Amino acid sequence: MDQELRERIEREAEKHALMNAVKHDGEADVGAIMGPLMGENPEFRPHGDEIPGIAAPIAGRVNDLGSEERHERLANLAPDLLEELEADEEEDEHVLPDLPNAEEYDEIRMRCAPNPNGPWHLGHARMPAVIGTYKERYDGSMLCRFDDTDPETKRPDLDAYDAILDAIEYLGFEADEVIRASDRVETYYEYARGLIEKDGAYTCTCPAETFSELKNSGEACPHREKGVEESMDEFEAMVDGEYDAGEIVLRVRTDITHKNPALRDWVAFRMIDRPHPREEAAEYRCWPMLDFQSGVDDHLTGITHIVRGIDLQDSAKRQRFLYEYFGWEYPEVIHWGHVQIDAYDVKMSTSRIKELIETGELDGWDDPRAPTIASVRRRGIHGEALTEAMIELGTSTTDVDLAMSTVYAKNRERIDDGSDRYFLVRDGKRIDLSGDGPDAAEPPRHPDHEERGTREIPVEDAVLVEPVDLPGEGERIWLKGLGCVRYSDEGFAFTGDDIDAVREGGVDVIHWVPEEGSVPVRLRTMDGDSEGRAEPEFADTEADEMVQFERIGFARVDEHADVESVAYFAHP
Known part of the structure; x- marks a missing residue:
């Protein structure tokens, strides 16, 4: 690489590092600037392997600047970019679109309807984030309704009820009312009886495969024309538990020739032999299907607007038959696409995560490798950050990333x-230290807060550094807070150079820890655990405190034990 190209890369890297730091009012992240740096300068791409090494020290110098200095430097270097950033800050008051026909309702009332078959994965955060935001905008109310009427295929997890309510609070909201569908079975029976009396439902003992064949061909099953009294008697027998699973169902009478087979005489109640895990509901064997239960509850609880996945369009259509029988007005519906989340190797599925926990491949729901709310929370990510990112996805019917x-x-x-x-050094390599240098380093606790003072890192005969940071034989390196050293097969030797070696001589700055007195740390990350050692004062941090390991990233302190301290990596 010739010198002219290198200088151009350095200028562009500084511009993007400044823009990244100013935009987030924090430190520039080398990984975050690589995309725009390479995208705007395609001629850099043949040198892709070398550019991170050029950009990293530049980002480090940007991070050593104060907030005002960064703004001034960016204003001089790229005033147009600074103007763009300032314009972006003047966002619209509302990111989400207005609710349809909101003005027609005295109160906006929405519901979050989780199935408590396990704690929430990250995709679940979208619903309370959006509903909670609408609640605040319209001064409305949010109901949390646990749709737990399937004690078999989506069997409720007794710990999940409280875990989900805790997750909603973590995201920044609180439900105005909480109900459990499994407490309301008698109510569903009452409306099932009313539907039978209206000749809107009938009992059916057709085997599932037989009914499916008839339905798909637009033919009625032989039970469709039975009288109201017979269906009522058989339904009461269902309620009394006189049938086994699979023997009988209650169907809503729709249009057996409807163009959409999924809407033809859908099942409202079925028999389940396995008792519900909640003691209060363990006696029931006749359980409503979700479309019936949810449809009835939405009306009875006064829900005005429903947000649901685009794949559930048929649910709204099925429920409209129910509403027509009872003369109810169906709520406004917003359908949205699925949300996909990057950065995880584990599938975002409650059943899959549960399986990995049971087999020991994950430590639990808060394992940093798990795409769960419990995991990001333990890593030190604020619920409001997740909420804000979710609502910016909007309510598009297309899938979003x-x-x-x-x-x-x-x-x-x-x-x-x-x-x-x-400072935290992972898999540190011991290097002897010699020459005329200070006995201790005193780097600032925070580069933007001089009032917090410095931290003292005493050093004697050797330091630990990360192997990837070692310079070539005979080259200089700057041990941050300590000084400039030259590397040889005998170790590091102080050179006596001042900070101009970094500013003008292109000497890289690295972090380090003393061999003596450093603290053993296990850093838990999405890629697995890594072992390292931190500077002595790290032992004085408190559990749940957020820190930044310089040149590594932010982490949440989890615990200090005799053997080691544990921290959870949050993000760069």
């Missing part, structure tokens, strides 16, 4: 100011 980098950027805005800095 959420980049975790967006969540990280929003979280960085919340934690950067309060996170003191520390």
Whole structure:
């Protein structure tokens, strides 16, 4: 690479590092600037392997600047970019679209309707984030209704009820009312009887395969024309538990020739032999299907607007038959696409995560490798950051992608100011230290807060550094807070150079820890655990405190034990 190209890369890297730091009011992230740096300068791409090494020290120098200095430097270097950033800050008051026909209702009332078959994965956060935001905008109310009427295929997890309510609170909201569908079975029976009396439902003992064949061909089953009294008697026998699973169902009478077979005489109640895990509901064997239960509850609880997945369009259509029988007005419906989240190897599925926990491949729901709310919470990511990222996805009917980098950027805005800095060296290599240098380093606790003072890192005969940071034989390196050293096969030797070696001589700055007195740390990450050692004062941090390991990223302190301290990596 010739010198002219290198200088151009350095200028562009500084511009993007400044833009990244100013945008997030924090430190520039090398990974975040690589995309725009390479995208705007395709001629850099043949040198893709070399550019991170050029950009990293530049980002480090940007991070050493104060907030005002960064703004001034960006204004001089790229005033148009600074104007764009300032314009972006003047966002619309509302990210989400207005609710349809909201003005026609005295109160906006929405519901979050989780199935408590396990704690929430990250995709579940979208519903309470959006509903809670609408609740605040319209001064409405949010109902949390646990749709737990399937004690077999989506069997409720007794711990999930409280875990889900806790997750809603973590996201920044609180339900105005909480109900459990399994407490309301008698209510569903009451409306089933009313539907039978209206000749809107009938009992059917056709085997499932037989009815499916008839339905798909638009033919009625032989039970469709039975009288109201006979269906009522058989339904009461269902309620009394006189049938086994699969023997009989109650069907809603629709249009057996409807163009959409999924809407033809759908099942409202079925028999389940396995008792419900909640003691209060364990006696029931006749359970409503979700479309019936949810449809009845939405009306009885006064729901005005429903948000549901685009794949559930048929549910709304099935429920409209129910509403027509009872003369009810159907709520407004917003259908949206699925949300996909990057950065995880584990599938975002409650059943899959549960399986991995049971087999020991994950430590639990809060394992940093799990795409769950419990996991990001333990990593120190604020619920408001996740909520803000979710509502920015809007309510489009198309599938949307959420980049975790967006969540990280929003979280960085919340934690950067309060996170003191520390050195952590992973898989450190011991290097002897010689020459005339200081006995201790005194780097700042936070580069933007001089009033917090410095931290003292005493050093004697050797330091630990990350192997990837070692310079070539005979080259200089700057041990941050300590000084300039030259590397040889005998170790590091102080050179006596001042900071101009970094500013003008292109000497890279690295972090380090003393061999003596450093603290053993296990850093738990999405890629697995890594072992390292932190500077001595890290042992004085409190559990749940957020810190930034310089040149690594933010982390939440989990615990300090005799053997080691444990921290959970949040993000760069």
